[in-house]
Amino acid sequence: MHKRNRYITTLIAAIISCGYQHVVAQESTTGSDKKDSIFIRTLDEIIVEYKTQLTSNDITPSQTLRGQRLQNMNSLSVADAVRFFSGTQLKDYGGIGGLKTLDTRSMGTNHTAVFYDGIQIGNAQNGQVDLGKFSLDNLQEISLYNSQRSQIFQSARSFASSASLYLQSRVPVFKKSKNYNARISYKGGSFGLIDPSLLYEQKISDKTAITLSSEYIKANGRYKFRYTNGVYDTSATRENADIEAWRIETGLFTSFKDSSSLQLKLYHYRSARGLPGAIVSNKFVRGQRQWDNNAFAQLMFRSPGNKKFQYELQGKFAYDHLRYFDPEYITTTGALDNRYYQREIYLSSANLYRIRSWWEVSASVDLQWNELDANLYRFAYPTRYTALGSLATQLQLSSVNIQGGVLQTRVWDKVQEYGDAGNKQKLTPFIAASWKPFRDKDLRVRAFYKNIFRLPTFNDLYYTFIGNTNLRPEYTTQYNLGLSYSHQFNGALQFVAFDADAYHNDITDKIVAVPTTNLYRWMMLNLGKVNVKGIDLSLRSSLRAAGKLVISPSLKYTYQEAKDVTPGESSYGHQIPYVPKHSGSAIVNLTWQKLNFNYSFIYSGQRFNQKMNIPVNHVEPWYTHDISVAREFVVSNLSARLMFELNNVLDQHYDVVANFPMPGRYFRISASINL
Secondary structure: OHHHHHHHHHHHHHHHHHHOOOOOOOOOOOHHHOOOOOOOEEEOOOOOOOOOOOOOOOOOOEEEEEHHHHHHOOOOEHHHHHOOOOOEEEEEOOOOOOOEEEEEOOOOHHHEEEEEOOEEOOOOOOOOOOHHHOEOOOEEEEEEEEOOOOOOOOOHHHHOOOEEEEEEEOOOEEEOOOOEEEEEEEEEEHHHEEEEEEEEEEEOOOOEEEEEEEEEEEEOOOOEEEEEOOOOEEEEEOOOOOEEEEEEEEEEEEEOOOOOEEEEEEEEEEEEEEOOOOOEOOEOOOOOEEEEEEEEEEEEEEOOOOOOEEEEEEEEEEEEEEEEEEEEEEEOOEEEEEEEEEEEEEEEEEEEEEEEOOEEEEEEEEEEEEEEEEOOOOOOOEEEEEEEEEEEEEEEEOOEEEEEEEEEEEEEEEEOOOOOOOEEEEEEEEEEEEEOOOOOOEEEEEEEEEEEEEOOOHHHHHOOOOOOOOOOOEEEEEEEEEEEEEEEOOOOEEEEEEEEEEEEEEEEEEEEEEEEEEOOEEEEEEEEEEEEEEEEEEEEEEEEOOOOEEEEEEEEEEEEEEEEOOOOOOOOOOEOOOOOOEEEEEEEEEEEOOEEEEEEEEEEOOEEOOOOOOHHHEEOOEEEEEEEEEEEEEEOOEEEEEEEEEEOOOOOOOEEEOOEEOOOOEEEEEEEEEO
């Protein structure tokens, strides 16, 4: 019975990855390969053999974690999982509640856009998305794309970033004899972690279903760490790193007789956390606190996928409230207590016309409104209007696939007080191609060029005493040349898959903060130029050993030279802060009947925490070993899963960001029951 359930689960993942464009991270983009968007599927209980898709058909480099592979990893949030992507650095400030942002190919955190169920998560205030807020409990897939997704049928916003991270929540799938799915889960472990969650999916009809997912997290965040000031070492306990958070989201999935589809998502996240701060000047305890209240409602409608003309409509309203309290910073009215209120309205229309079976064109228009209020002294109260328009085409000619297009960006900033940043407009191009030189061999060569920029955030432009309304956008020019190869075997060795990409990025008008009259007053300026050269390598395989033992290893390696080439700077030619030249990861998964063992290793080479690559700024390399063991059970109509994780097995003491110590050895135990 368990074997049958496992095969059905695998089949579900395969069908979903072929059926719905926003679920697929590695979907072929030819006209003949596009499938209808059908959310609700009912399956008979059948036994099938499913062979993993080995080679991506993507024109741009992509990395994906999905299904069982994602479930088996030692990860509590999205931030834990994306550490295993090559070419990335996760900026982690420590602990369960610490800020966690993603930097892709050394272009800066603000150049990586994050999408949830196909629509971007915005943050006009500072441009950063905290990946620690997003749980894996309701996600079925995480995908990272350099440049953009390999399809032209998408919103204009999807073309408007240097890299894109897509988070796909679960799509409801029901067995033929069931009208609902339910799962209860619980995680607990070190740092006082309490993490119960609930997932419920209800089929309303053959074409309509609703889902509900909720989670509660509470942890004291206290862990031991080692600290040195260069003279002596000491051990201490991390304080003020606690968190209490609630998440609830619900969705409506429906498809119509003509195979068009509608998806509605409501999301709410609320948290209260301590900000432990940097360990400097022998000060180990900080009193800063932060409260977050994030909510959004988004709607997506897609026309049938089997027509010559297709369209997709998206809409979103988001509200974010952030409160920051610092008892150590005293103002004329008392301790610093800043409150920020963001509102966003987003509308998008994407359109695709298939001229021939091998030739498609697309046009997309997006409109966005952002507003920021705050209780700050001398605040500008900015409002931003953004209009994006994209034109793109794709040619699928035998073994060659070519995509190209342009993105038009227009921005209008308005303020209630003081001066605004004015209006901006820019036309940016992209082109990408892939070539399969041998018909009978799964080898593909790919390349892309893209010019894009990121706008200064509201904080960059208008933050009191710091903002600079004369800032220019920060531009990136990307070049990439890569290949992917795979081969499937009939013996014990099941497959081998290999990916390699070499890239070059130029970043100009980099926005940096520089001190002015004193260290308490800074200004944002366009000063920086950065040149990035890198190589990403990935190797995956699977082999069936004695009996029913399946061994699935994965290796990833990144080499990066990310140098400051700002004319006249004393740091000219130096590696930019926090970018290691060498980094990589390894995962080995062992599956034997109902037992699963997972080992993962992450390595980050030496770095520097300041612009000057001198000994005083040197940050030591770090690495961690993590293991997990999971066991599945089937009793009557219930299936259960128990999992034990031991992270940082060797109790390594390290900092991802200087003076923000990471936890040593810690554990988690999780249990889930599917009803």
